[in-house]
Amino acid sequence: MTSSHASDVPPAPAPAPSAAECRAAAGRLAGVAVRTPLLEAPLLNEQVGGRVLVKAEVLQRTGSFKFRGAYNRIGRLSPEARAGGVVAFSSGNHAQGVALAARLLGVPAVIVMPNDAPAVKIANTRRYGAEVVLIERDDELRERVARELTAERGATLVKPFDDPLVIAGQGTVGLEIVAQAEEAGIRPDAVLVPCGGGGLVSGTAIALTEHWPDVAIHAVEPEGFDDTRRSLASGRRERNPRETGSTCDALLSPTPGEVTFAINRRLLAGGLAVSDSEVAHAMAVAFDTLRLVIEPGGAVALAAVLSAKFDARRKTVVVVASGGNVDPALFAEVLQNRR
Amino acid sequence: MTSSHASDVPPAPAPAPSAAECRAAAGRLAGVAVRTPLLEAPLLNEQVGGRVLVKAEVLQRTGSFKFRGAYNRIGRLSPEARAGGVVAFSSGNHAQGVALAARLLGVPAVIVMPNDAPAVKIANTRRYGAEVVLIERDDELRERVARELTAERGATLVKPFDDPLVIAGQGTVGLEIVAQAEEAGIRPDAVLVPCGGGGLVSGTAIALTEHWPDVAIHAVEPEGFDDTRRSLASGRRERNPRETGSTCDALLSPTPGEVTFAINRRLLAGGLAVSDSEVAHAMAVAFDTLRLVIEPGGAVALAAVLSAKFDARRKTVVVVASGGNVDPALFAEVLQNRR
Numbered sequence: 001m002t003s004s005h006a007s008d009v010p011p012a013p014a015p016a017p018s019a020a021e022c023r024a025a026a027g028r029l030a031g032v033a034v035r036t037p038l039l040e041a042p043l044l045n046e047q048v049g050g051r052v053l054v055k056a057e058v059l060q061r062t063g064s065f066k067f068r069g070a071y072n073r074i075g076r077l078s079p080e081a082r083a084g085g086v087v088a089f090s091s092g093n094h095a096q097g098v099a100l101a102a103r104l105l106g107v108p109a110v111i112v113m114p115n116d117a118p119a120v121k122i123a124n125t126r127r128y129g130a131e132v133v134l135i136e137r138d139d140e141l142r143e144r145v146a147r148e149l150t151a152e153r154g155a156t157l158v159k160p161f162d163d164p165l166v167i168a169g170q171g172t173v174g175l176e177i178v179a180q181a182e183e184a185g186i187r188p189d190a191v192l193v194p195c196g197g198g199g200l201v202s203g204t205a206i207a208l209t210e211h212w213p214d215v216a217i218h219a220v221e222p223e224g225f226d227d228t229r230r231s232l233a234s235g236r237r238e239r240n241p242r243e244t245g246s247t248c249d250a251l252l253s254p255t256p257g258e259v260t261f262a263i264n265r266r267l268l269a270g271g272l273a274v275s276d277s278e279v280a281h282a283m284a285v286a287f288d289t290l291r292l293v294i295e296p297g298g299a300v301a302l303a304a305v306l307s308a309k310f311d312a313r314r315k316t317v318v319v320v321a322s323g324g325n326v327d328p329a330l331f332a333e334v335l336q337n338r339r
Numbered sequence: 340m341t342s343s344h345a346s347d348v349p350p351a352p353a354p355a356p357s358a359a360e361c362r363a364a365a366g367r368l369a370g371v372a373v374r375t376p377l378l379e380a381p382l383l384n385e386q387v388g389g390r391v392l393v394k395a396e397v398l399q400r401t402g403s404f405k406f407r408g409a410y411n412r413i414g415r416l417s418p419e420a421r422a423g424g425v426v427a428f429s430s431g432n433h434a435q436g437v438a439l440a441a442r443l444l445g446v447p448a449v450i451v452m453p454n455d456a457p458a459v460k461i462a463n464t465r466r467y468g469a470e471v472v473l474i475e476r477d478d479e480l481r482e483r484v485a486r487e488l489t490a491e492r493g494a495t496l497v498k499p500f501d502d503p504l505v506i507a508g509q510g511t512v513g514l515e516i517v518a519q520a521e522e523a524g525i526r527p528d529a530v531l532v533p534c535g536g537g538g539l540v541s542g543t544a545i546a547l548t549e550h551w552p553d554v555a556i557h558a559v560e561p562e563g564f565d566d567t568r569r570s571l572a573s574g575r576r577e578r579n580p581r582e583t584g585s586t587c588d589a590l591l592s593p594t595p596g597e598v599t600f601a602i603n604r605r606l607l608a609g610g611l612a613v614s615d616s617e618v619a620h621a622m623a624v625a626f627d628t629l630r631l632v633i634e635p636g637g638a639v640a641l642a643a644v645l646s647a648k649f650d651a652r653r654k655t656v657v658v659v660a661s662g663g664n665v666d667p668a669l670f671a672e673v674l675q676n677r678r
Contacts, residue, residue, distance in 0.1 A: 031523070037376055039398060042439065043466055056398075058630040059378060100381065120627075127382055184370070284667065288459075291397040291663030293630040324630030328623065332671035 016263045017164040019210040022171030022203065025072040029172055032104065033068050034060050036173075038180040038318070041289040048305050050312035053188065055177055058292055058324030062128070064250070065173055065200055065322050066097030066160075072169030073158050074101050082107045084154030089142060091117035093250055093323050094160040099128035110155065112145055118327060161199030162257035170200045174207025177318055188215060189315040192301035194322045195219035195228050195271070196251040198260030204320070205267040216269040218310065220300040222248040222276065228256050228264060229271025237261050247276045247330070250297030250323055272310055274303040282306050283331070284338040286321065295326035355602045356503040358549040361510030361542065364411040368511055371443065372407050373399050375512075377519040377657070380628040387644050389651035392525065394516055397631055397663030401467070403589070404512055404539055404661050405436030405499075411508030412497050413440050421446045423493030428481060430456035432589055432662050433499040438467035449494065451484055457666060500538030501596030509539045513546025516657055527554060528654040531640035533661040534558035534567050534610070536592040537599030543659070544606035555608040557649065559639040561585040561615065567595050567603065568610025576600050586615045586669070589636030589662055611649055613642040621645050622670070623677040625660065634665035 039054045057065040074086055085108035088098040095111045102109035109130040113122055114137040126132050133149075135141055149155055159166060174191075181188060191208055193201040201219045208215055219228045225246055230238040239255045246252065256264065274282075279296045282303035286294045294302070301319035305312040378393045396404040413425055424447035427437040434450045441448035450464050454473040465471050472488075474480055488494055498505060513530075520527060530547055532540040540558045547554055558567045564585055569577040578594045585591060595603065613621075618635045621642035625633045633641070640658035644651040 034376065034378065037373065037398060039373065041400075043463060046466060059376060059395075061380075063630050124382060127385060287632055287667060287670070291402050291632040293626055293632060328626060328674040328677065331626070332674040335667040335671040338667065 015164050016259065017168035017171065017203070017206060019206055021164070021168040022175055022207045025068070025168040026172045026175050028072055028075050029068060029169070032071060033172070035176055036060055038177065038184070039290055044285065044289040047285065048312045050314055051316040052305055052312060053181070053186065053316070053318045054290060054292070054302065055173060055318060055320045056292055057173065057320060057322045058294055058298060062093070062096040062100050063323060063325045064093035064097065064298070065170055066093040067101055068172050069166035069169035069199060069203070070094070070097040070158060071101035071104070073163060073165040074098070074105050074107055076165055077107070077156060081156050084156065085109060086158050087112065087146065087149045087155045088158045088160070089146065090160060091249070092121055093325055095121065095125045096128060096325070098158050099125045099130035103129040110149055112142065112149070120327070121325070161197035162259045164259060167199050167203040167206070167260065167263070169203070171203030171207040173200065173320060174204035177204070178208060178211045181318070186316060187212065188318045190216040190218065190310070191318040192218045192220050192272070192304050192310060193320045194251060194297055194300045195221050196297070197253040197257045198228055198264050199257070200320065200322055201268065202260040202263035205263065209267050217267060218269055218304070219264065219271040220304045221271060221273050222246040222251055222279070222297070222300060223273045225252055226271060226273040227254065228261070229273055231256050231261060232265060232268060232271050235265065248279060248297035248300060250295065251300065272304045274300050274307060274309055278303040278307040278309070280334045281338065283334045287335060292321060293324045293326060293331065294321045295323050298323035354503050355598065356507035356510065356542070356545060358545055360503070360507040361514055361546045364407070364507040365511045365514050367411055367414050368407055368508070371410060372511070374515055375399055377516065377523070378629055383624065383628040386624065387651050389653055390655040391644055391651065392520070392527065392655070392657045393629060393631070393641065394512060394657060394659045395631055396512065396659060396661045397633055397637060401432070401435040401439050402662060402664045403432035403436065403637070404509055405432040406440055407511050408505035408508035408538060408542070409433070409436040409497060410440035410443070412502060412504040413437070413444050413446055415504055416446070416495060420495050423495065424448060425497050426451065426485065426488045426494045427497045427499070428485065429499060430588070431460055432664055434460065434464045435467060435664070437497050438464045438469035442468040449488055451481065451488070459666070460664070500536035501598045503598060506538050506542040506545070506599065506602070508542070510542030510546040512539065512659060513543035516543070517547060517550045520657070525655060526551065527657045529555040529557065529649070530657045531557045531559050531611070531643050531649060532659045533590060533636055533639045534560050535590040535636070536596045537567055537603050538596070539659065539661055540607065541599040541602035544602065548606050556606060557608055557643070558603065558610045559643045560610060560612050561587040561590055561618070561636070561639060562612045564591055565610060565612040566593065567600070568612055570595050570600060571604060571607060571610050574604065587618060587636035587639060589634065590639065611643045613639050613646060613648055617642040617646040617648070619673045620677065622673050626674060631660060632663045632665060632670065633660045634662050637662035
């Protein structure tokens, strides 16, 4: 059996960042990124029957954790590389994180976006100072544009997740969770993290497990896009059957990253998948009890505890709310159609 | 002229809390209240043409700053007084703040609410553990119920704003603004604070002016309910012509408090009034750029800078977002009808 699957062969050891590299990233981000609060609400705890602490990355600059990794990556470029600028592909949160990080570091940025991306995301990426290149949604075209831009301009590609410096930047979320929980005298049983390509959960896991070797860390994904959950179960990188069809637009990566999966298979307890209606309910509960705007992809970890996909009764659980860039019409619909 | 107006006679010196009393309140609230973040968003700054820092009290426990004053007040009761419990009148944020503070301090609480208060606010106040007594909206009845409850049970009335210990508790918002701005190397030109009875703005002003004697502090109110603005201009406590008719349900006090006005006339630069449509626009901008849910009354200070009622161009301005307890249907409407 195994001989027929190339992906069964374990990949060469991936260059996972160390916890020390996460701490170095925290030093670079100090005073630049928001130390987002770890929030608790009695009425949320009551609904879950346990203690839920919400790491509010929706309050991060550009509205998602992506700013952390982008700033750490671009901040480590050599002066020569900075002069050539950076390139990124994204229709959403990574685009905005790279655009603002590049502007703050004085580095030119080109963001290649699909021409069907929401107008507000294109406009915001431009407002952060990036040059936006719109192309058709097409993998081959995308590859060619990437090659041309990096070759022509000497620009550096900033990957969305599969890069040790990006992962180390996202790991600062984990460092803050540890510090904030310890300030409050709390030791969580579990930490649940939204997962697309796996950059946030892998970086967070590196930082968390150094301090809390026994904490149970779970990746949470949308149903039908649970490539990481299935990959953790099978031990090899699985693919999703589809690339569209969930409201969680931030979490639709087709397969786990090489670097991120090598970390996640070592450090995670497992994966969970939630439905779009469970996500919508979590968004409404966050509105009521936390006064936070969470986008669908950012609400999957909270949805896992509210739906009891993860049984949080009599436990203390940290959930990361990873982003809040949601279309106002969709958010209004979620509030009006709540169950 | 003056002889015909009893209110022209300056009141006896009111017992304003000192900055030291605000610091004592901060000590009592440490680890209990949320140190809410001071947030900044490039896309908000761009809209205003200045630098805007938002003190996010919507993230406070129970969703508004009211928890601070209530906890400080109830925490200072003698053991005998605690045994008799506390009473409060409120249809909204004060009710929830008193209910949770009393529960955390082990003090029984009765909250008297008008029977037309939103069902969710009544339910939440009960969930925080308070006994809720529903009465008709009627000033005379309210007075009688207050007398009966305090007399029968030996309970203590927790006033919503006109109490030095409540004001000192709200003043911790000002202490945090000073500390957070100094951590970031920022010295604001002005601080804008939502104002109903004036507890939040007066306490905040006491704390701010000790550190920044020249900062311009403005109370912001809804149009038609700008009793503090007019009182600051005339030098005596003015009344609003109406008690209903603004979406800013948290800011409809008929006249400034005695204690709060004595502080505000000494420390504030002036007052500003904003329209309901300016408030709705500010709520939508906060959704887009800050990922915060702000209720109408909590959004008036942000509305003042976005509408240019306060000219923030080339200035650094702190605005307090004082609460986020808003009906989901109203919030959805604001997102759908945005201009």
